[in-house]
Amino acid sequence: MGKKEPLYERFARELEAQIQAGTFPEGSRIPALRESSTTHDLSLMTVLQAYRLLETRGVIEARPQSGYYVTFRPRGTALEAEASPARGDPTIVSIDELSMQLFRDNHEPDFAKFGAVSQDPELLPTARLNRIVGELARDNAFNIDTSDYPEGCEGLRVQVARRAFGYGCRFGPDELVITAGCSEAMSLCLQTVCRPGDLVAIESPTYFGILLALESLHLNALEIPANPGTGMSLDALEFALENHPVRAVVAMTNFSNPLGSLMPDESKRRLVELLALKGVPLVENDIYGEIYYGDRRPSVAKSWDESGLVLLCSSFSKDISPGYRIGWVAPGRFLPELRKRKMALNSGTSVIPQLVIERYLESGGYDQHLRKIRKAYAEKTSRMYRAIESCFPAGTRIARPLGGYVIWLRLPPGVDSLTLYREAVKARISIAPGYIFSPSHKHRDYIRLNAALWSERTENDLARLGAIVKRLAKTD
Numbered sequence: 001m002g003k004k005e006p007l008y009e010r011f012a013r014e015l016e017a018q019i020q021a022g023t024f025p026e027g028s029r030i031p032a033l034r035e036s037s038t039t040h041d042l043s044l045m046t047v048l049q050a051y052r053l054l055e056t057r058g059v060i061e062a063r064p065q066s067g068y069y070v071t072f073r074p075r076g077t078a079l080e081a082e083a084s085p086a087r088g089d090p091t092i093v094s095i096d097e098l099s100m101q102l103f104r105d106n107h108e109p110d111f112a113k114f115g116a117v118s119q120d121p122e123l124l125p126t127a128r129l130n131r132i133v134g135e136l137a138r139d140n141a142f143n144i145d146t147s148d149y150p151e152g153c154e155g156l157r158v159q160v161a162r163r164a165f166g167y168g169c170r171f172g173p174d175e176l177v178i179t180a181g182c183s184e185a186m187s188l189c190l191q192t193v194c195r196p197g198d199l200v201a202i203e204s205p206t207y208f209g210i211l212l213a214l215e216s217l218h219l220n221a222l223e224i225p226a227n228p229g230t231g232m233s234l235d236a237l238e239f240a241l242e243n244h245p246v247r248a249v250v251a252m253t254n255f256s257n258p259l260g261s262l263m264p265d266e267s268k269r270r271l272v273e274l275l276a277l278k279g280v281p282l283v284e285n286d287i288y289g290e291i292y293y294g295d296r297r298p299s300v301a302k303s304w305d306e307s308g309l310v311l312l313c314s315s316f317s318k319d320i321s322p323g324y325r326i327g328w329v330a331p332g333r334f335l336p337e338l339r340k341r342k343m344a345l346n347s348g349t350s351v352i353p354q355l356v357i358e359r360y361l362e363s364g365g366y367d368q369h370l371r372k373i374r375k376a377y378a379e380k381t382s383r384m385y386r387a388i389e390s391c392f393p394a395g396t397r398i399a400r401p402l403g404g405y406v407i408w409l410r411l412p413p414g415v416d417s418l419t420l421y422r423e424a425v426k427a428r429i430s431i432a433p434g435y436i437f438s439p440s441h442k443h444r445d446y447i448r449l450n451a452a453l454w455s456e457r458t459e460n461d462l463a464r465l466g467a468i469v470k471r472l473a474k475t476d
């Protein structure tokens with residue numbers, strides 16, 4: 001039998017976990033001794049001992065006449081501890097911690113934000129959405145039974161089905177489920193078609209949100225190589241299907257994150273046929289489909305789906321608003337099961353944001369808005385691409401994205417993306433290290449840069465990043 005943990009140590013451990021979780025952020029005041037004693041049913045002495053223990057560890061500090069506060073720590077410490085274990089094994093990296101760190105970096109006011117994929121706020125129709133909120137409130141439209149159907153508001157589903165018809169899909173509004181973003185759509189699809197322990201084929205590299213979803217659903221990933229031109233290798237997928245019990249495939253057919261690749265129509269058709277032959281469902285992520293640089297909206301694999309095995313997911317997070325959290329899924333033959341899961345999960349997506357997006361889509365102006373942002377993102381990406389060419393050292397290889405707004409690049413030989421990430425953070429620059437785009441951390445010599453916030457002002461930050469890469473390339 002192990003020694004029983006003293007009460008004060010257990011309370012200190014629980015409180016420290018809450019501090020690390022951000023319940024009590026750096027600099028915030030933690031509950032007073034008496035308050036903790038009451039709420040946790042502990043003696044004042046036990047709480048005091050716990051606080052002193054945390055004080056000794058540098059987690060909190062006492063301020064005279066004021067109470068206890070969470071101490072400020074030098075940036076990057078938490079990540080350092082998580083990402084570089086004592087034995088110095090660079091393959092052990094926590095994807096969830098690193099990806100959360102990227103989001104946190106994005107909220108640091110003085111950071112150059114090349115890490116997380118955030119949109120340019122100037123390129124979101126925020127003023128129009130705000131006006132719609134006012135209109136709907138005046139019309140008393142929010143005074144509704146918010147327990148709408150689990151599949152979401154009909155009017156919004158009609159808008160989505162109409163648009164999808166425009167790029168070759170033949171599903172009706174009744175074959176759609178509105179979700180809280182594309183993330184929930186993908187997660188519901190995986191829950192519906194897989195069971196814990198199943199094997200899911202994914203592109204490598206892939207968007208780390210997909211990896212997090214697989215992990216949380218206890219699914220195993222099988223990495224299929226993808227290239228910056230055409231995306232997932234279908235030959236490799238075919239081989240995988242022959243040799244492994246693949247239960248589902250997840251693919252970003254249009255402008256993958258991070259590659260920016262575009263699967264040609266012929267390959268989309270082959271992908272659908274291949275999977276139909278094997279009876280394997282495809283979770284297709286088309287979140288960037290509208291942000292194309294070419295002259296036409298690319299197709300989706302779903303448009304060739306005869307057997308109902310394709311579950312098409314998307315959202316309005318990239319082009320209308322990430323904050324409204326409105327996404328959708330056309331789950332094909334899995335509709336009844338997926339709808340049931342959505343019902344069990346949260347009875348349906350929040351109705352108010354659905355009504356706002358619905359009114360925005362039906363009131364016209366979306367197409368014009370899309371034309372504007374496509375042009376702007378194509379320009380930003382192209383400018384950033386050229387700037388990387390000129391300020392990164394020889395040996396850097398850049399993938400030219402065909403849509404979306406991220407750039408995937410290979411660092412010069414010997415430069416590790418996690419080392420670069422840490423050095424960049426010290427210089428207040430955020431990047432996405434290649435590690436987080438594969439469950440086996442394959443792409444350690446790659447980074448992803450977000451081009452959406454590119455402007456003349458960020459040129460200098462990119463030059464500083466290029467200088468760090470140069471320095472690391474020399475020292476390695």
Ligand SMILES: Cc1ncc(COP(=O)(O)O)c(C=O)c1O
Pocket residue numbers: 117180181182183184207209252256257285287314315316317322325326327
């Ligand atoms: C490929 C991909 N899928 C899904 C998401 C998340 O979408 P949402 O915010 O709509 O949940 C992102 C966000 O970056 C993404 O890049």
